[in-house]
Amino acid sequence: MRLVTFRDPHGSTRVGRLDGDTEDDVRVVELSAPTMLDYLRGDGHAPAGRDHALADVFLLAPIAAPPSVRDFFAYEGHVATGWRLRGGEIPEAWYEAPVFYFSNPASIHGPSEPVKRPLHCQWLDFELEIAAVIGEDGEIAGFTLFNDWSARDIQRREMTVGLGPAKGKDFATSIGPWLVTPDELTLEDGRLQLEATVTVNGEELTRSAAGAMHWSWPQIVAQAARETQLKPGDVLGSGTLTRGCLLELNAELPERGAARWLQPGDTVTIAAPGLGALTAPIV
Known part of the structure; x- marks a missing residue:
């Protein structure tokens, strides 16, 4: 179900x-839940008696204000590139348990919603991710596309403090266009079996296999729940898929001066079979 x-x-x-x-034949069937959080708590699953053509409605972020947003770091290829650019190797602790940081629930953006490049940022980056959303039983109720935008130049400086990402990350996170229940997707060993892509201004820049994650979704959920309580609507990001951001793609260029970053006027779309397409213009 979507x-x-x-x-x-x-x-x-x-x-x-x-x-x-x-x-052409997709209908949006209204449900009686007032909000998606109510639905994820187990309320309002019955149809409300109205439906619409998809073209007649405007899709919003599936969850506008989740209780929390944890973004994990599950793809070894992405992690290795980041550490190599910093002159280091992946720490042993990364292999011991899934690691995450808390993102900003107040900065959620929906499908087609513009993303504003932060003040003083010149190195704006997309991050191709998939997110799981928690249901009333503490398990995954659905998956969605997740774009964890990064102001790389701001992030690079603040990370020297050693505390974790802050203003380089919390200005925008795009999710959507819908939540897909796990029964609609193929999982093997707790990993989604699909290929995701990123296009900028209609040009495909990268594609990546979602199943190549080191840490599985059950392991991510277990780590998020350890010694705390997950709430319906909590969002768990996968971390960037391998080669799923400009930081990694730029690292492959023979000349550093040829690095590409997002500019106002660009349009970014991340997409995957079943999960749809999540587009955002940069302003």
Whole structure:
């Protein structure tokens, strides 16, 4: 099942599910849950008696204000490149347990919502990720695309303090366009079996296999829940897929001066089969 938060033709925000197999016949069936958080708590699963053509509604972030956002670091290829650029190797602790940082629940952006390049940032980057969203039982209720935008120049300086990412990260996180229940996707050994892509201004820059993660989704959920309580609507990011950001792609260039970063006017789309496409213009 694909679950959405949307604005109906009258401007009201609703929760719904998508019915139909092709884009032309997809209907958005309204559900009685007031918000997606209510739905994830187990309330309002019944249809409300109204439905709409997908083209007649505007999709919003599936969860506008999650209780928490944890972003993990599960792809060894991405982690290795980052450490190599800093002149080091992956720490032993990374192989002992999944590591995460807390992101900003107040900066969630939805499909097609513009992302503002932060003041004084020249090295704006996308990050291709997949996120799991927790349901009422503390397990994964659905998966969604997740773009963890990064101001790399700001991040590089503040990370010298050793505390973790701060203003280089918390200005925007895009999620959507919908939540997909696990039964709609293929998982092997707790890893999604799909290929995700990133295009900028219609040009495909990279594609990556989601199943190549070192840490599986059950391991990520277990680590997030250890000695605390996960709440319905908590978001767990996978971490950037291997070669899923400009930082990594730029590292492959023979000349450092040829590095590419996002500029106002660019449009970034991350996409994956089943999970849809998540687009954002840079302003």
